[in-house]
Amino acid sequence: xxxxxxxxxxxxxxxxxxxxxxxxxxxxxxxxxxxxxxxxxxxxxxxxxxxxxxxxxxxxxxxxxxxxxxxxxxxxxxxxxxxxxxxxxxxxxxxxxxxxxxxxxxxxxxxxxx
Amino acid sequence: xxxxxxxxxxxxxxxxxxxxxxxxxxxxxxxxxxxxxxxxxxxxxxxxxxxxxxxxxxxxxxxxxxxxxxxxxxxxxxxxxxxxxxxxxxxxxxxxxxxxxxxxxxxxxxxx
Numbered sequence: 001x002x003x004x005x006x007x008x009x010x011x012x013x014x015x016x017x018x019x020x021x022x023x024x025x026x027x028x029x030x031x032x033x034x035x036x037x038x039x040x041x042x043x044x045x046x047x048x049x050x051x052x053x054x055x056x057x058x059x060x061x062x063x064x065x066x067x068x069x070x071x072x073x074x075x076x077x078x079x080x081x082x083x084x085x086x087x088x089x090x091x092x093x094x095x096x097x098x099x100x101x102x103x104x105x106x107x108x109x110x111x112x113x114x
Numbered sequence: 115x116x117x118x119x120x121x122x123x124x125x126x127x128x129x130x131x132x133x134x135x136x137x138x139x140x141x142x143x144x145x146x147x148x149x150x151x152x153x154x155x156x157x158x159x160x161x162x163x164x165x166x167x168x169x170x171x172x173x174x175x176x177x178x179x180x181x182x183x184x185x186x187x188x189x190x191x192x193x194x195x196x197x198x199x200x201x202x203x204x205x206x207x208x209x210x211x212x213x214x215x216x217x218x219x220x221x222x223x224x225x226x
Contacts, residue, residue, distance in 0.1 A: 036217070043116065043204060044217040051213075090157065100170045101147045101159025102215060 002027040002093050006105035013081050014113045021076040021108050023091030033074040034092040034102065035065055044090065050074065061085070086112045117141065118218035120205050126224045132193040135221045139186055139207030145169070146188040147208075147215060148180055152201040163188055164210070195225045 003026045013019050025031055032051055036044040048059025055067040065076045074091060088109050092102040117140035127133055139146050148160040150173075159172035163182035174180075177195075182188045192199060202222050206215040 034214075043118075043219040044206075045116070046214060046216065049214055092157075101149065101162055101172050103159070104157035106156050 002031070002095070002103045004091050004093050004103055004105035006089075006091055006108050008108045009106070010109045010111065012111040012113055015083055016080050019076075019078045019081045019085070019110070021089050021091075021110070023074045023076065023105060024072050025074060025091070025093045026072065027093055027095070029095065032094040033065075033067060034094070035059065035063070035074075035076050036090045036092060036104075038088045038090065038107075040087075047076070047089075081110075081112055083112045083114070086110055116216040116218060118205060118207050118216055120203075120218040120221050122221060123219065124222050124224070126226065127195060128226055129195055129197060131195050131225075132191065133195065133223065135190040135192070135203055135205075135223075137188045137190070137205030137207075137218060139188070139205075140216055142209060143207035143216075144186065144210050145208045145215075146182055146186070147206040148174075148188070148190050149204040149206065149217075150201045151204060151220070152198075155201075157204075160190070192223070197225050199223065200225045 005024045034049045035047040047063045050067045088107045090107045091105045094102045119138045121136045144165045147162045151157045160174040161180050162170040166182050180190045202220045204220045206217045208215045
């Protein structure tokens with residue numbers, strides 16, 4: 001069965017600093033990978049996804065992520081964070097072929113210091 | 115706004131009761147997914163429907179059931195509610211099968 005690990009429960013970053021959120025997955029085949037963001041009291045918004053092709057994917061709000069098969073990782077990065085980036089971030093894995101829901105990590109809570 | 119709508123936004127009920135959560139997918143999406151988000155279990159996939167048919171099951175309790183109607187909206191029925199069923203329930207939709215899932219705003223269920 002697939003699984004997702006987000007090792008950092010909380011991360012605190014100063015506004016304007018760079019950010020990297022870690023995600024490791026366990027999956028037997030080529031995974032479909034996603035990063036979602038959840039602001040307090042809100043639903044999940046898709047930041048970016050990886051299905052195939054270029055291993056560096058660009059998303060919304062200036063985020064990017066890199067798929068590294070050898071490390072089973074799909075880390076999320078942003079060069080300069082803004083106070084509005086404070087939220088909960090979820091990495092998820094799914095499989096292709098038309099069935100099954102996503103398996104989510106436990107999430108990383110991002111705190112932005114002024 | 116993802117285009118996925120869920121009603122109601124909040125629901126407060128008592129143990130032993132039954133509730134129905136409703137989801138309307140994005141226009142053109144055939145697949146609907148239900149997820150439960152709780153503090154102890156995190157985000158868990160419950161069930162998927164595709165064009166009216168059940169497609170995949172996750173960690174859905176026997177007390178829970180769902181269906182997708184001909185107009186593609188879906189309902190999640192939760193019965194014999196327990197305190198531990200208190201959670202945020204999300205619906206997501208996608209065009210077909212496994213591709214990008216777009217999430218609704220969720221229904222917050224509180225069981226007292």
